[in-house]
Amino acid sequence: MLMETINPRRRRELRAVLRAGRMSRSQLVAATQLRKNTVLTDVAALLAEGVLREVAQAVPSGGRPRTPLEIDPIARHVVGVSIEPGCVQARRMNLLGEPTSPPAAAKVRSPKHLVPTAERLLRDQLDDRTLMVGVTAPGFIDRSSHELRFSAAAPRRTPLSLAPLVALAGDRPVVLENDVHARAACWLAVHRPPQRHDTLFVGLEDGRLGATLLIDGRPNLGSVGGANELGHNRLPIDTPRCYCGHQGCLERIFSTPYLRHIKPAATRDLADRIRRCDRAADAGLRRIIELLAHGLANAVNLLRVETLVLATRLPDSQPFLDKLADAVRSHVLAELNRRLQIQSHIDTQTQPPDAAAQAALARLFYDGW
Template identity: 40%
Template sequence: MNSPTQLKILSAVWRNPGLSRSELGELAGLHVNTMTRTVDALIRKGYLREGASGQSGVRGRPKIPLEVDPARTCVGGIAIAAGGVEAVAMNLLGQPQGEAEKAAASNSAGIAKAVSRLLGGLLPKNPLALGVSVTGFVDPVSRRILWSSAAPAAELDLAPLLARAGETPVALNSEIHALGMRWLMKHVEAEHDDTLVVTLEDGAVGASMLIAGRPNRGCVLGGNELGHMSLNIETARCYCGGVGCVERVFCTDFLHRLGGRGSLGEAFAEPALSAPARQIIDLVALGVANATVFARPHRVVVAGMPAHNARFRDALERAWRRRLPAVFRERVTLSWYETKATLSAETSGWLAIASVLSGSDGRAWT
């Protein structure tokens, strides 16, 4: 599967399931012969299948709809995070094939061993791509983990591990960019826009700035560090060395500093939001608004712990909107990403799916 035409057609079917060969040919601007030959090759390889022929198509012949074959396991996802490594094989629709395999690892040697073992057992035959996500920072050239809560003590060289993938293209990125791409591939209508995806968890705030459908790259491989923008306020000192970091504000410890009780999740679940809970929402909204004002995305998407909580959502959205200059207030939309599977092997697999289906213009992913 190296032909650009095959990838183009596969991508067209993925984006427009149910179209016939001739409809696809028109859409992709391909000659009917090329089209038929390519589709047949993709069916033979198991990537596509013909659906039930329903309505009649051109010139009275039955229209045979094409779709991605969900039985074809052709990508893999690996997540390297604090505590361990997780891997899963998936089809091109993002459905995991079987349970994710997990391996505990708390240091560089453990991670190396776990990735190696999972890579050995996981990969389907001739996979199209492998998505690997890492918590923390990776040098984009040497592919060394520079700093990660997954291996806080030492640098870890991913290059020899990833070399085990052989010829399979590896899409390596931060776990939060993987989540961003997962959202985007489920909302492909947004892929020419700029989108800011934010995750809010107790003590962990991250962001993925997607620019025209590509994760913002930067000088190190990592997420957009919304969590370490400072809100110019006294908090506990952050592990990054700073004070006032957004993720030191969005945490139970800061709730207690403000006189609140229980955990952050509990505070947001109260029937009426307490003053400390409201203050935290206001401050986090300020952080998200600052990122919005700087990057001017078309939309902001918020995921994580409080995305399921209507009261929190309303309060955050109102506070965020109040902070925006009018020109952005009228234009930038805010929506919620209520996903249970956030940072995981399955999410990493979407890095692979995105690189197969959107990477064919040759622009580098990482």
């Protein structure tokens, strides 16, 4: 099977083709600095697997026919399955990261139905062109036991075994990934940071906060799959109780229930407050920004990353993210601040199953996924 034939050298070749769009074999030799025979053997294997394809081109008169290579957008696809609180979605994506089927979604009444529902949706998407499967969920995923061990999707029922999904995929590789890791894979596919570069990617949604530490583009996996659990880092303040059993968790602070806890008269939800952030001074939101900034700055001070990415699906959130970035900087050590870039990544388009599929593609193109 394909993934047995994928190694760091072939990932390097695939990335070169992906970046260039199209390139000839000799250009690929030049771009990768590999021996010609090695490249020719690798290209033949990747063509046979339907990962690369040759682009027919007109033959110049008297010249040799040139057949540039490109990532094959048709022969193969990956399937992304996202497990979320109360919902499962699935979708196919080609090897260029373009969705090739409408998303299939199912609401789930009880966490005990999450995995059976995911099985049903996955079965509908699989066929003999499926190269890999990506499965995502919030929380800790133990890749060795295939268990979702602690998750907002099933707070009272974890661990949940994801083994039925792995079994259903047969001999296709299944990438089990924390949902924020998967969104970091989407960011990586677009922003490709330079070598020797550490990035802290933070996903912020109402009541959900997760992080991924990318070291040279590789996610730090920690002792259990969903490393860098920033959401349950705590501050000694009174918040509604988190499902983890504690108070003061950053993901409780960044939530509508906390906004209403400190401003009981508040009628708008957090997303609405954020949308209006650039207009009115809002004491509730200011408090949330200040507390969140403490937590994020502590993480930056500890990890000394070059880039902090503040990522969200919340629309019209740029003024909020700018204020949050300023607040983070006010708490970061001066020596680190000069070296720190803070990027916003507002993505209202990428759906959860798309990110799950991108996590599978990350294993095809990048080492360490």
